[in-house]
Amino acid sequence: MAKITWKPGNMIYPLPAVLVSCGDKKETFNLITIAWTGTICTNPPMVYISIKPSRHSYDLIKETKDFVINLTTADMVKAVDYCGVKSGKNINKFEITQLTPEKATKVKSPIIKESPVNIECILKDIVTLGSHDMFIAEVVAVNVEDEYIDENGKFHLDKTNPICYSHGGYFDLGNKLGTFGYSITKKKNKRKSNKKAKKS
Known part of the structure; x- marks a missing residue:
């Protein structure tokens, strides 16, 4: 096996595919x-979110x-793709995708009802970079769907x-391979097991 060197580019994958909602009234929601x-x-x-200046949401x-980062699910994937390739300048994406805008708790932008997690954000700064x-x-504020909260x-x-x-x-995310800190936990449990074995 050998490495092939490509020109510099963005190859950090996978990435979250989120829907960002914005606009301060129904007529401007996007x-x-x-x-x-x-x-x-x-x-x-x-x-942070990075946006091209040419996108309709940029100026909104x-x-x-402010804006809301809405996490997405497999049931929402068609809407996620549509909202990434179509501009909201002359269309209502909420109506077309049949997603439901609801009032946020802290910001003017709406949250998406169908999203399991809505992250309400206040803009602090815009860093000019290049293409984005x-x-x-x-x-x-963070809003979560209560049906996914256990006892x-x-x-x-x-x-x-x-x-x-x-x-x-x-x-989708596939199989869980471990939890945060599991590599250390395994070693600790192994040491405990070894100590118990020696004592017995």
Whole structure:
């Protein structure tokens, strides 16, 4: 096996495939599919989305200074794709995709009812980069669907059947391979087992 060197490019996959909702009234509500998004700070909780200046949502968010990141599921994949290839300048994406806009708790932009997680964001800065500009925002509220919360108050995102985007395709998450810290836990459990064996 050998490595082949390509020209510089974005090859960090898979990525979340989210629907960002924006607009401060029903007439201006819009949806845009974003894959270039992520966490940039824990305290305060901050995230980013990157958008081309030519996109209709770019100016909407710049004007209203807020937006909502809505996580998506396998049931929403057709709408996710549609909102990524069509402009909302002359069409109503909520009506066409049959997604439901609902009032957010902290921002003017709507949340998507069908999304299991809605992350309400206040715009803090726009970083001009090149083909895309980075919208840096603070998370001011998170709404989760209660049917995925167990009796202990734990939210099970995996049960929502979330999707991601990888090199031109949409995928579900597949099998769980481990949990955070499991590589250390295994070693600790092994040491405990060895100690017990020696004592016996």
